[in-house]
Amino acid sequence: MKKYNFTAGPCILAPEVMKATSDACIEFDGMGLSLMEISHRSKNFQAVMDEAQALVKELLNLPEDYEVLFVGGGASTQFCYIPYNLLEKKAAYLNTGVWATKAQKEAKLFGEVVEVASSADDNFTYVPKDYTIPADADYFHITTNNTIYGTELHHDINSPVPLVADMSSDIFSRVFDPTKYAVIYGGAQKNLSIAGVTFVIIRKDMLGKVSRQIPTMIDYRTHVKKGSMFNTPPVLPIFTALQTLRWMKKEGGVAEMERRAKERADLLYGEIDRNPLFRGTVKCKEDRSYMNICFVMAEGYENLQDEFFEFATARGMHGIKGHRDVGGFRASCYNAMPIEGVKALVETMQEFEKLHK
Amino acid sequence: MKKYNFTAGPCILAPEVMKATSDACIEFDGMGLSLMEISHRSKNFQAVMDEAQALVKELLNLPEDYEVLFVGGGASTQFCYIPYNLLEKKAAYLNTGVWATKAQKEAKLFGEVVEVASSADDNFTYVPKDYTIPADADYFHITTNNTIYGTELHHDINSPVPLVADMSSDIFSRVFDPTKYAVIYGGAQKNLSIAGVTFVIIRKDMLGKVSRQIPTMIDYRTHVKKGSMFNTPPVLPIFTALQTLRWMKKEGGVAEMERRAKERADLLYGEIDRNPLFRGTVKCKEDRSYMNICFVMAEGYENLQDEFFEFATARGMHGIKGHRDVGGFRASCYNAMPIEGVKALVETMQEFEKLHK
Secondary structure, three states, X not given: OOOEEOOOOOOOOOHHHHHHHHHHOOOOOOOOOOHHHOOOOXXXXXXXXXXXXXXXXXXXXXXXXXXXXXXXXXXXXXXXXXXXXXXXXXEEEEEOOHHHHHHHHHHOOOOEEEEEEEOHHHOOOOOOOOOOOOOOOOOEEEEOEEOOOOEEOOOOOOOOXXXXXXXXXXXXXXOOOHHHXXXXXXXXXXXXXXXXXXXXXXXHHHOOOOOOOXXXXXXXXXXXXXXXXXXXXXXXXXXXXXXXXXXXXXXXXHHHHHHHHXXXXXXXXXXXXXXXXEXXXXXXXXXEOOOEEEEEEOOOOHHHHHHHHHHHHHOOEEOOEOOOOOOOXXXXXXXXXXXXXXXXXXXXXXXXXXXXX | XXXXXXXXXXXXXXXXXXXXXXHHOOOOOOOOOOHHHOOOOOHHHHHHHHXXXXXXXXXXXXXXXXXXXXXXOXXXXXXXXXXXXXXXXXXXXXXXXXXXXXXXXXXXXXOEEEEEEEOHHHOOOOOOXXXXXXXOOOOEXXXXXXXXXXXXXXXXXXXXXXXXXXXXXXXXXXXXXXXXXXXEEEEOOOOOOOOOOEEEEEEHHHOOOOOOOOOOOOOHHHHHHOOOOOOOOOHHHHHHHHHHHHHHHHHOHHHHHHHHHHHHHHHHHHHHHHOOOEEEOOOOHHHEOOOEEEEEEOOOOXXXXXXXXXXXXXXXXXXXXXXXXXXXXXXXXXXXXXXXXXXXXXXXXXXXXXHHO
């Protein structure tokens, strides 16, 4: 049976990306050695790092004054590295979920934090719209996609202060204007690579802005200066990132990834809205995520939840259980999810409807 | 031609470890999915994490009150996390090389640092022996193996204060008494796994010892509490670590790794000392590393350096160029290096001798 992987992350990657990684574990670049055992200082790996950084710049249309870093530690580590490097007095945060809350919490150790708005009062079922960003903040932090709740910011914000975005779960799925952002970061394990590498995209004028002393590995300047090779970087996860970047370019770039994301989301949200057994959990439809599509059993059908989970799992739908904070189901549809996977899920929902309506 | 990989790190791993990783990139644990695309919260990966932690404890004979963490960022990141978590007033450091110097530098941001001894005056060609560890230090930090200079501490130190050891490049190669150490850490990309995961072994009484506020991801308590799963860990590098741990156990454990390390080192140092074309760089023979065996052309033969490098490389010896701070050659002989590799290198040295003597 064909399995479709709807896991929220680490998650589906293109089959050719997984194949290339598997092959490189045996033999890399004609070296007679495995990717797993080569020096990160070898010219063969330097070429991987260089091309991966160049392709991030190319696919995102980054201007010359942006640097691309590949580091370890995950986005959670960046929650404290961001204020360590950027917060001198005050920072502004938009609270759209658990991850945004965690990011904000770390900033409080480094200065004053203003929460400009929050949707916590309604379990983060929408993205706040009306708020004022303090003009004297060192930066304004947003989380562009909220994996747990299935909300997403589908446009670029005009911020009067440097905009810092955690794009862990929707980078490379939407064409955006990079000049609106001062820093973009995220764990790679959604649309870019496997778990174990973190990307940080930083406009150079954001470096060296604070007066505090910063430990070497926390200081972004260290990694900019050494091209992410100050210490041994996560070699294999960066190789996998390169394979994904090449795949995205070959498939048509970010614009094509966005077209596919919309196509998948339209199909699945369409079924959720049509099928009387289900309902979407995001209250504001314009905030519905294209990456994480959350739904629950509709009123009167709540008792069928476990049955639908088993029904769908038996048909090859993997990882559709919703996060415990929301319940129900979550079908994560990252870049590598083929439309056939969403069609299969929709058919499964329709078959289940016929059984119970 | 058979290649022998003498690279200093990332480095050689057992062929079956590389094969198992390659296979898991296609199909993991009978899930019908790749290791690269599964959730770290799946029971299948939880089993990997649990077994890897248990095997570290078993192979190192760790008492009950030690925790094993797998995190990201490399040993260089731990250089600042160690003092962040442990340094209240004063720390003592033994300076045995570039990495020890870097570790010490980070500690200075957090308190008073006493360098108890240093071999910098002689380009780190020996490990200082006579020094006094201040009894009022919060901890004493050592680097057990110095990859660049090829020196190693072959015995456990009796420290009057908690002993913290960077064992990046010799963990699992020597049977040691874990009760002598309060914290042991290192990048995994030598004797444990690929680049992208860092191990931290910490005695529980070392947690929560300082008064400063520690950011969540820097605080060891976070990772202890959540079993290294507070955030998404480096899934694939941890899987590879598990394969190496299983391989070590099957081969006879750390005692057998130590026997092999001595056998390799005796053979290669024996040839270095016998062959008139070469000489070892470590001045104090008892400090010679079993992991990184450094040598240069002997007096009168200096002009043959490039020729020997090409001669050896053409015979399948990969990665034997010495670090720029030492020059000459470095044959790194980590756990997975078969004795045949060292024999091949010795034969190469002997053939070269015949050509030039």
